[in-house]
Amino acid sequence: MTDQINPCQTCATNQECCKVMGLKLSKREFEKHFKKHSGRLSVIKYNKMFIVYPRNKLPCPYWDENKGCGIYEERPIDCRLYPFDLHKIIEKNGVIEIEFYDQTDCPHKEVLFMPVDEAKGLMMKLAREVYGEDKPIKIEFISGKKTKRQYGFLNPIVAWLSKTFRTYR
Numbered sequence: 001m002t003d004q005i006n007p008c009q010t011c012a013t014n015q016e017c018c019k020v021m022g023l024k025l026s027k028r029e030f031e032k033h034f035k036k037h038s039g040r041l042s043v044i045k046y047n048k049m050f051i052v053y054p055r056n057k058l059p060c061p062y063w064d065e066n067k068g069c070g071i072y073e074e075r076p077i078d079c080r081l082y083p084f085d086l087h088k089i090i091e092k093n094g095v096i097e098i099e100f101y102d103q104t105d106c107p108h109k110e111v112l113f114m115p116v117d118e119a120k121g122l123m124m125k126l127a128r129e130v131y132g133e134d135k136p137i138k139i140e141f142i143s144g145k146k147t148k149r150q151y152g153f154l155n156p157i158v159a160w161l162s163k164t165f166r167t168y169r
Helices: 016-020 027-040 077-081 116-131 152-166
Strands: 023-025 041-046 049-054 085-092 095-101 137-142
Touching: 016 049, 023 027, 023 077, 027 041, 027 049, 027 116, 077 116, 085 116, 095 116, 116 137
Parallel strands: 095 137
Antiparallel strands: 023 049, 041 049, 085 095
């Protein structure tokens, strides 16, 4: 694999994106890639999604310092979307609502950003895989900075409570 195929391999940011993660995954993606690593990850089952976070500041289990991403060609949809930030994907009143942003510190963003319509197509695919084929889907792209989450300064506490009480077993 060369850096032409995987530009993340030569990243100068010490792969912070692969250490912070918070990947939103379908059940299939979770079971294929992350279930076997759940001992080193915090895993939250939220609605029908799985969200994985690293523990102890370790990078993604597939990150290799010398080779880059070990599953780059078959990585989950949320990874494929990066540097877009898949902020929200929920079912509300029978409609799947998706929000995503383009704010990022990724030094390779100009190479990695795909056209917005292509990103929406991947999000549609993820939503169909998670919620089924028959639900209407509303996708909103918001250019620029993310809005603050609804709990404001309580966000870290809400995130911790969510991880504590919704951890996948």
